[in-house]
Amino acid sequence: MVAWIRRVRTASGATAVQIAESVAGRRRIVEHVGSAHSEAELGVLLERARALLDDPGQGVLDVGVEPMPQVARLVGAGEGTLFEDPAAAGRVPAGRVSATASPLLFDALCGVFDDLGFEAVGDETFRDLVIARIVEPTSVLDTGRVLRDLGRKPASEKTMRRTLARCVGRGYRDQVARACFDHAQSSGDVSLCLYDVTTLYFEAEKEDGLRKVGYSKERRVDPQIVVGLLVDRYGFPLEIGCFEGNKAEKHTIIPIIEQFQARHQIEGVVVVADAGMLSASNLEELDAAGLGFIVGSRVTKAPIDLESHFRWYGDAFADGQVIDTITPKTGKNAENDPMLRAEPVWDKATHRSSWRAVWSFSRKRFVRDNKTLTLQANRARDVIDGKKAVKATRFVTTRAGTRRLDEKALARARSLAGLKGYVTNLSVDLMPPAEVIGCYHDLWHVEQSFRMSKTDLAARPMFARTKDAIEAHLTIVFTALAVAREAQNRTGLAIRNIVRQLRPLRSATITINGTTATFPPEIPSPQQTVLDALNPRRSQALSE
Template sequence: MVWVRRVRTASGATAVQIVESVQGRRRIVRHVGSAHDEVTLAMLLQEADGLIVDDAQMQLDLGLHSTGRHVALLPEPTAPELLPEPPAPRGRPARPPRVTRSFSGLLYEVLAGVFDDLGFDVVADETFRDLVIARIVEPTSLLDVDRVLADLGRVSASLSTRKRTLKRAHDGRYRDLIATACFAHARSRGDISLVLYDVTTLYFEAEKEDDLRKVGFSKERRVDPQIVVGLLVDRTGFPLEIGCFEGNKAETHTLVPIIKSFQARHGIEAMVVVADAGMLSAKNLHELEDAGLSFIVGARQTSAPLDLASHYRWNGTAMVEGQIIDTLTPKHRGARADNDTQQRAEPVRRPQGAPASWRAVWAYPTKRFVRDNKTLTLQENRARAVIEGDKAARGTRFVKTSGSARSLDEAALARARMVAGLKGYVTNIPAAIMPAGEVISSYHDLWHVEASFRMSKTDLRARPFFARTREAIEAHLTIVFTALAVSRTIQDRTGLSIRKVLRDLRPLRSATIEAGGVVTDVAPAIPADKQALLDALRTPSSGH
């Protein structure tokens, strides 16, 4: 009878030995090795088992017969059994275990699990999934993706296969499949009757323009070719739709195409669209209303004196903290207002009663007034310095020029002081359906889409500077869109930023260990706090 036993040595190590029973007495057939930790011990035990039983022969020749070697017999051990360090093994020496690689397999497993939870496995393309996960972990070029995936324990597809995947993503309409899964996920969490929209620009370091990459308006004052990207999210910031437009396309012309695409994809008729003041164009608002949609957009502060003319006449220009005024604003610039200054009460918008106006809500937070007033003071001081000749005039506000003479525009400064602190909102939702406070709070949810854009630009590095053709750029944005959905879900489940989650989980590395010809993957030890994080990631948050 032959078996494997573990014996504690005098030095505190654990010896693994193959033992044979001969006429009731035990003898050591082979000393496999000594282990000082659990990983090495597991490897030695596995090697010993393999030496006893061989899959091909059923029983391995251990050299028990006709060896011509003397085998010392050991007395029956007592417990605890402490032996001196075993002598060097006879026959073929057992090579010490060694780590052949380490990898963050646990991190990949978690990210792939969230990917599948969101229903993105409907794409059924492992290479696409790998590209998405690599984008989350370490955004890099398509050429360098194999390095990132190798660190996650994955064998990357070839570069040519990765390029073909981008083509499949575009031709196979992967974005439609992902967007449909995103909609289903958002709907399962609750109300999606309100969506948020914003745009950003992504530039290219290219010498020439093409049909998509064009020089256009840039908040960063860049003159490089760029594209305009529109993003639609739910009220929590979870992405629902993404669109790509020519770099010279006005931001106001991107809203309606994205909304119509979203409606057509999901068969939606009624919903509320929230956007910032950049989307405030009469054409946009009329198209949204004609499509049966409600909207809330930011109002330009310069329209406050006209909107609040009746309020100012009857109540003066002084405001108090938290004051809200629900009134009307003309649908077209220069149009006659339905706000009758002869009426003391503020008008309420009704489609039949005020066809030339939208509903306007104005709020006065003191904190905003302090900020606006400080800015106006700085602008006034600069204007005076320009007038005195102490500073050069470079589009300075409140400087009035008449011939070669400059003077302070007192009237413009007074108007600006009068509306300091006011924040306006334009909507077509009647007050009976949505109170003014809810209009304001819904608009302020826009920070979620801004946060998603920041994540896509920083954590996911969305700028597709390695892509050149429209097909490749669209496919790249599909990967970023998918990665954004996974990242937002991770943040939602854990309450931590995606960067913090990656920093916590990436060091939990698995290892591939080779011992005596046996190769085994060993999982990492997981501290209690990291286990809590893993549990949160694997459990959908409430409302999902």
């Protein structure tokens, strides 16, 4: 049996596209695909006919003619007819585009989602919520529109809300966090983790047990929560947790680290955090847990840590100079003798009351710090002269009801300009000073992840009210952040750039002559490169 695609002119002047077969020397029409009245319609019908022939459900058919070109012409008058009676052929309406969508973008992000091991959650609605959060963050009510635009048939709003409830009840975050850890461990290492906190505010008027008004860098007075995020050295998320909105930053790091350790039974990790986490109790607890730490030091501790340097060399520093010394755990430095020119080499057994401190001087930082100090001094003078409103202004001191410029404090601050300190419990044998500084500067990765969660993934403002709803929202954002981070790592492009490039690649669903077919878009070379980078295994399989 031989099957082929047949074109024939109808009595109405259209070109009919049929699938015919030859049985025992006789031709039989198997399927009438439709009639075309234009070259474009003919191309659609021919593509539909080829799809029917290639459909495994139709059986393997041997097309007994040479493949037809993609662009075919209409059959002219006298080249053959399908209907003997012209009245039997009715005029059919022209083809119409019934829908367009961006399934390529959805499939590409789903590939990353699955590669990270998140398919183990086993919840397609959860996956759809994560992908929608990456492509266009919006409300649960509007998520269906985003998914339809991506070529997905969305679940109902009630199903989506039940999925959010399952996030907490079935421990989705635990599964996602374990998959993130496995991925980070297999693709790099988790020996060094970065930690930072941020705040997410709510469009709400009243506080409750979790949502409270607290310190906000943006000076907001809305109820908020404090969110702690732990990432690997490249910014890939490993752990997330939320706390009351009025909780101090330094009180969040230990619970997150303990949660991370308990989940993965891991020891020997080095945690990097900024100076906001610097408290005596935090460092003692991290050290007692067998964890290494690198935290930023406050510049006000420089006179104590560098007392020996200031005694012997004054406030003269060379650009790029690094001083490796010790810093007291509390109070004054009793283990660093300023009468000795050489700085002590920190040893955990010898210096029981001190941590290791690394200080560096940068000429570029010196210029920037001095510029800032000059602006602050000018502001202080304006406040003293009554040119600006009285506020808590640096370098303004009040004596006997008279405001004055604190010249000593200003001079002391200028003497410390250009210095940056780091505190650690890692000996110089384990990590030299330059590596300590380099690891601390990797904190920009976690800051970038927070910016992504706030802007690209629109983690705030939050409209959830209950603790479970808030936790579910954070689980979606945490998972979306992992997918977005991995997508960026694979392509070298920001996630917004990936979406902007791939979302316009839209498949079209066309209805013509009662036949509906979906056609993929033409993919330009730059976008194909992005798709190949996102799903390298799929691209390799297609090439083979």
